[in-house]
Amino acid sequence: MFFVDSHCHLNVKKFSQIAGASPKDYSVDGLLMRANSAGVKYVLNIGTELLDIDEMRSISASHGGVFHTIGIHPLEAQRHAQQYSLQDIADILNRNCNGEKLVGIGEIGLDYYYTRESEQEQKKIFELQMDIATKHDFPVVIHSRDAETDTLAILRNHKNARGVIHCFSGSRDFALKALDLGFYISFSGIVTFKNSTAMQRIVGDVPSNRLLVETDAPFLAPDPFRGKINEPAFLVHTAKKIAELRQTTEEQIARLTAENFFDLFSKAKIVGDKN
Numbered sequence: 001m002f003f004v005d006s007h008c009h010l011n012v013k014k015f016s017q018i019a020g021a022s023p024k025d026y027s028v029d030g031l032l033m034r035a036n037s038a039g040v041k042y043v044l045n046i047g048t049e050l051l052d053i054d055e056m057r058s059i060s061a062s063h064g065g066v067f068h069t070i071g072i073h074p075l076e077a078q079r080h081a082q083q084y085s086l087q088d089i090a091d092i093l094n095r096n097c098n099g100e101k102l103v104g105i106g107e108i109g110l111d112y113y114y115t116r117e118s119e120q121e122q123k124k125i126f127e128l129q130m131d132i133a134t135k136h137d138f139p140v141v142i143h144s145r146d147a148e149t150d151t152l153a154i155l156r157n158h159k160n161a162r163g164v165i166h167c168f169s170g171s172r173d174f175a176l177k178a179l180d181l182g183f184y185i186s187f188s189g190i191v192t193f194k195n196s197t198a199m200q201r202i203v204g205d206v207p208s209n210r211l212l213v214e215t216d217a218p219f220l221a222p223d224p225f226r227g228k229i230n231e232p233a234f235l236v237h238t239a240k241k242i243a244e245l246r247q248t249t250e251e252q253i254a255r256l257t258a259e260n261f262f263d264l265f266s267k268a269k270i271v272g273d274k275n
C-alpha cells in the first residue's frame, strides 16, 4: 500500500516563508524521506509562478517519486501582469511545456477571498493557462476560492479540459458541477478540522473514481498537527479521516486515490512505470 500526495509545494522558499521553518529541517531530501517512511511514495510538486519553473524541474530530475506542474497561482496573477505581457507569459509557459516529469498545468484559477481588485488579471491569466493546457493536452490543477461561478464559466469555455479542483473548500453545488464537467475533487487537511462539517458531508458525495487527496504542504496541516508546518508525510492523517467519512479502509483510500492520480496525470504513469 502507498499514498500519492496530489498537491504539495516542496520549494524551500515556501517553507522558509513560514516562521520557524529552518531550511535544515525542511530540505527536499528530509521531506521526501519522512514521506516515504509514512507510505507516501509519490508527490506532485505544484508550481505557483514563472520564477519557480527551473527549481521544480531540477527537484523532479533529482528525486524519484516526484512529479511537477508549472503555472501561475491566481494570487500571483497581478504581479505577473505587471511584470510580463500576456504574450510573454504564454511564450515562457509554452517553451517550458516539456520535460519528462512535468505532468500538468497548475496551480491556476481564481481567488477573490482577499480582494476582487485583481479579478480582471486573474481571469486573463487563468484563461490563457487553460488554453495552454488544452493545447498541450495537460490536466489542470485548479485553485478556486470565493469564485465558484467565474471558475465554472471558464472551465466550461474549455470543453476538452480535464483536471482537479484542489484543496476543495467550496459548496456542494460547486462540487457537483465540477464533477459534471469531468473534474476530480481533491481534499486537504481542512477535512480533518472539527468545524469542517459541511465539507465532510461532501466527501461522501464524490464518486470513487474522482477522489484525490493532498497535503498542500507547507500549508494547512491536518489534525493533530493543525497550525504546524505541513509536510507530505502528514497525508496519512487526511486519508484516515476520508476513509472514516466514506466508511471504508485507509488501504482502500490509498489504492483508489493512487489509481485516480495516475489516471488523471497520465504522463506520471508512464514515467512512474519506468522507475
Ligand SMILES: [Zn+2]
Binding pocket: 007, 008, 009, 046, 107, 216
Ligand atoms: Zn497549493
